[in-house]
Amino acid sequence: MAAPRRKEIKEAPETKGRGPKWRRRSDERPDEILDAALDEFVEKGFDQARVEDVAKRAGLSKAGVYLYFDAKEDILRALIEREIAPIARRVRALAEAGRDNPMSTLTGIIGAFMTVLENPRVAAVPRLVLSIAGRFPEIGEYYRENVVEHGLSAFASLHRAGVEQGLFRDVDSAMAARAVIGPVLVHVLWTHVLGGPPGGMSAVERAKTQIDLLLNGLAAPDLREAS
Amino acid sequence: MAAPRRKEIKEAPETKGRGPKWRRRSDERPDEILDAALDEFVEKGFDQARVEDVAKRAGLSKAGVYLYFDAKEDILRALIEREIAPIARRVRALAEAGRDNPMSTLTGIIGAFMTVLENPRVAAVPRLVLSIAGRFPEIGEYYRENVVEHGLSAFASLHRAGVEQGLFRDVDSAMAARAVIGPVLVHVLWTHVLGGPPGGMSAVERAKTQIDLLLNGLAAPDLREAS
DNA sequence: TTTAAGTAACTTACCAGTCAGTTATTTATG
């Protein structure tokens, strides 16, 4: 916990003569606080994290934090909103790409999920959401609507396209989506939450195996039912 | 680790006339407290649950609780241990049964998981574990060793048996296990944590669809790769 | 009469949130 150096922005006004009237010294404070909060929340959980520690990590005093956020809860809310936006955007992008080539998009999705969630800081957000969703239902709903449901519908359209091209079987989209993200989720929980050993496989190998299993099924080839 | 000493004295004085010298009035107190604690923890989460409320629910005073448990944390520990034992036992039983008939055992496992986890009180335990595993790593490890790893190895032997009988493909057992429990887990989180709508399907239908997908895969039949 | 079982009231500690006052930076003025 090295004392974070205060940012020293001595930068002169951009336009010498007629600059903007008000140039705040720290427009980036809110983001710095959110960064610090994410670290603290990940380390200790929302309840056990102290606002004072968040403040210290961000390089200001507790009272300073309350200049930018009205309550601890609001820090959490803002944090989750900030972290979720890019995910929603990415999901959307994947959905767009999916129309043309469902199969490679699917493998792309699984691969991306796995590698992105390898990063503990990324994996931490869904964990945080899960752990506080009971107490702040709106946060859970927000996450559901903006990430999960978004993702689901994106996947559904991808699946639909694949069915039309004769690539995928016409099963229930929601169930298929669960078959896609379920194993990834289990892996995340296993490694990041329960502290299990990562196992021998690399992320790429795991992704490959999972896709194979997802597409071709567990049943021996000669036993598969046509559907 | 030091679980609060459960009073091992079995109630029933077998002999009518002359009972044992010491008949405690409440051998069942610890269990009553744990029942109450589960309710409170499920409702509010570990941190927000007050020991006094647990006590009230169990029908005694807060100080009374501290006669049986040294700390709030110990209540949690004991609770999880108590709830986990039967699961481990069930997992073992399923594994035994699995040797003979891997295919029906597999469908049995999925069905059992889904229906059992329909009960919020049951679903609550893994949720609790997930939410506090960061702060009490031993609890996470305990859960991992006694439930997840147990279950994994049980599944692995089931899978092996199936492979030998030519029923299953010889993929990585751990990955196959994830493919089995992942979707169930997603469903639990979806309904119990994020408050998503349950969707049209019944538990039985869902189980059926999931098994079909797991065994036969998502790919259209004529595209499947032999493996 | 002994002792396990139990309680009300207390102590202790913590921490979210506030407030009165300080410092730094910008603009206004002569």
Place this chain on the structure above:
DNA sequence: CATAAATAACTGACTGGTAAGTTACTTAAA
């Protein structure tokens, strides 16, 4: 340019409420 005025940014110290854990005492069973 100096310097005063204005105000945004910030802090140390405090408050109030909450809840874990303790203690000194009471009750009731054997």
